[in-house]
Amino acid sequence: MPTITLNVNQKNYTIDVDFETPLLWVLRDHLNLVGTKYGCGIASCGACTVHLNGQAIRACITKVKTAIGKKIVTIEGLSAKGDHPVQQAWIELDVAQCGYCQAGQIMSAVVLLNDNKKPTDEDIDNAMSGNICRCGTYVRIRKAIHLAAEKINTK
Numbered sequence: 001m002p003t004i005t006l007n008v009n010q011k012n013y014t015i016d017v018d019f020e021t022p023l024l025w026v027l028r029d030h031l032n033l034v035g036t037k038y039g040c041g042i043a044s045c046g047a048c049t050v051h052l053n054g055q056a057i058r059a060c061i062t063k064v065k066t067a068i069g070k071k072i073v074t075i076e077g078l079s080a081k082g083d084h085p086v087q088q089a090w091i092e093l094d095v096a097q098c099g100y101c102q103a104g105q106i107m108s109a110v111v112l113l114n115d116n117k118k119p120t121d122e123d124i125d126n127a128m129s130g131n132i133c134r135c136g137t138y139v140r141i142r143k144a145i146h147l148a149a150e151k152i153n154t155k
Contacts (some may be wrong), residue, residue: 008072056108
């Protein structure tokens with residue numbers, strides 16, 4: 001097995017892992033960062049969404065070799081105290097029902113708001129269309145993204 005170094009949540013990790021291993025399994029099984037969830041394994045549900053150099057990617061289909069030399073952020077690294085404006089909005093509006101998909105939802109919402117400070121409902125629906133919530137909390141998710149945008153824009 002090759003030894004690789006990954007930068008995850010602003011910390012360097014050196015691990016022995018095959019280059020073809022999906023990033024999701026490296027995060028969960030080797031680094032014990034289990035906030036990123038396995039949902040479908042084919043990048044259709046968004047439960048495994050993390051940031052790679054600031055872009056939302058699906059860790060279940062991203063080979064670890066793709067992440068070498070890049071900055072990876074998981075839900076655990078989004079904020080030290082869980083106080084990112086998107087996380088705050090999620091809590092304030094009680095978005096989560098079962099919660100399984102919510103880390104991926106939050107990670108996608110953060111990238112949307114980094115790119116678009118005042119998204120419309122249509123912008124939100126388009127940006128979040130790759131994230132599936134089996135509980136159907138889409139209305140609360142949209143409201144939370146609008147609330148997070150307000151929080152970000154008043155800072």
